[in-house]
Amino acid sequence: MKTGVLLVNLGTPTAPTAKAVKSFLSQFLHDHRVVDVPRMLWCPLLHGVILPFRSPKVARLYQSVWWPEGSPLMVISRRQQAALSEALDRAGIRMPVALGMSYGEPSMATAWEELKAAGVGRVIILPLYPQYSVSTTASVFDSWARLMKKERLVPAFRFIHDYHDHSGYIQALADSVRAHWELHGRGELLLLSYHGIPQRYQDEGDPYGLQCHRTSELVAAQLGLERHQWRTTFQSRFGREPWLQPYTDGTMQALPGEGIKRLDVICPAFSADCLETLEEIAEQNRSLFLAAGGESYHYIAALNDSPGHIQLLMDLVCRELA
Template identity: 75%
Template sequence: MKTGVLLVNLGTPTAPTAKAVRTFLAQFLHDYRVVDLSRWLWCPILHGVILPFRSPKVAKLYQSVWWEEGSPLMVVSRRQQAALSVALQEAGIDMPVVLSMSYGEPSIESAWQELKAAGVDRVIILPLYPQYSSSTTASVFDTWAKLMKHERRLPAFRFIRDYHDNHGYIQALAESVRASWQEHGQTDLLLLSYHGIPKRFENEGDPYGQQCHRTSELLAAELGLEPHQWRTTFQSRFGREEWLMPYTDETMVKLPSEGVKRISVISPAFSADCLETLEEISSENKAYFMDAGGEQYHYIPALNDNPAHIRMMMDLVCKEIA
């Protein structure tokens, strides 16, 4: 059987414009896995209030982080795809690697058609979400299952559900933290900020929060940190209901009054730098911390296409063909 790898990340607008952002957000926020309100209630709110008013604001945020080569998420994801492909080739493994996004382009459907054209009849699906959530990983599975409903000949496939406690992943994170400390000096606190989900999702069985805390525990142990030297928080909440706590932005404001004036911040749930890391964490939350009396703030970049990250991705894939 010829095997191919399907990498999947969340997605990004094609341009930092209100029109492109609106198109992207419309697809993203229409996903029932992301917002599970009744469509009769949600669609009028989405199209009548959120998209018209939020799209121009989000477009300005994208403009502040947009790279010359394009969207940071897309640029990094393409680099990851290329690096993983080279690593497999150098190991003597003939396995095409294609990139897709849950929302926007390249779509999961177009990536599957690319694999079919290459003669692939076994697919290893790797959602680039270290911690499983129904709002991200499960959405990838939903799309894949919907595509397969139209196939006469189903390919064999392996779905990598999560890798939140994978040793290679933890080591790669630790390498990244140590590199930052070597450059800037070790800070009073390592704050691990994860994208949040509604608390209700966790109450209904979503293991995301538990997996985030497990990642933090393993990373702290790998770095030899004491309990007072690290903390887990959750960012990017949306709407009025309670999300996983503590919230990153509120924590930033409180830390200086607790005597924590120098912090390093890492976002382990993001495999590639994007709007949420480059603007929300690296800029917005830094301002909250410094305005509250903080003295030193360092954002530690996502693993991106770091060699240790690519090695981990290769190990995950190779375990599925052993």
């Protein structure tokens, strides 16, 4: 039975325009896994207020980070797909690697059609989310289940739940921090900022926050950091209800008053650089930190298509072949 790999990430608008962003946000924010407010309440608010007003603002943010080749997330994801395929080939493991997005294009349906056309009868589904969350990993599973409802012959599949404490992942993160320090010097604090989720999700059993803290602990241990030399925070909150804390932006504004003037920031939950890292962390939060009295701010890039990251992805895939 021929095996294929389905890499999945969140997705991105097709262009940095209000129209494209509105289409993307509409699909994203309609997902009940992302926003679980009753539809009768949520849909009028989404279409009447949020999308008309938020789409142009978000489009301008995308314009500030858009690359000549396209959306950073898409460009990097395609590089990851190609690099993983090449790494498997070099190891003598012949299997197609397809890329699908939870929202936007290429869709998971498109990726599945590619794998079917290649004769795949067994699929390894790899959501590119190191830490499990109901709003990301579980949403990928939902999309896969909807696809399979249309199939007469459902393929065998393995679903990679998370890899927040995988030794290869921790090593790749630590190596990226060390490489940055060698080039730019070392700050007084390493801040590990993760995308947030509503606190209510964790209270109801989502392990995401606990897994984020575990990742931070393992990275700090690998780097030999003392407890006062690193912190975990959460970014990108949306809406009015409490999200996981401490918040990244509030921490940025408080650190200079605590005597921390030189800061290094890494975002371990993001497998590829995107709007939330390149604009929110590298630009917005940098401004907050410097305006509060900080003197040196460095964002450490996501793992992207670095050799250590591709080796990790290959290890995750090969583990499912056993």
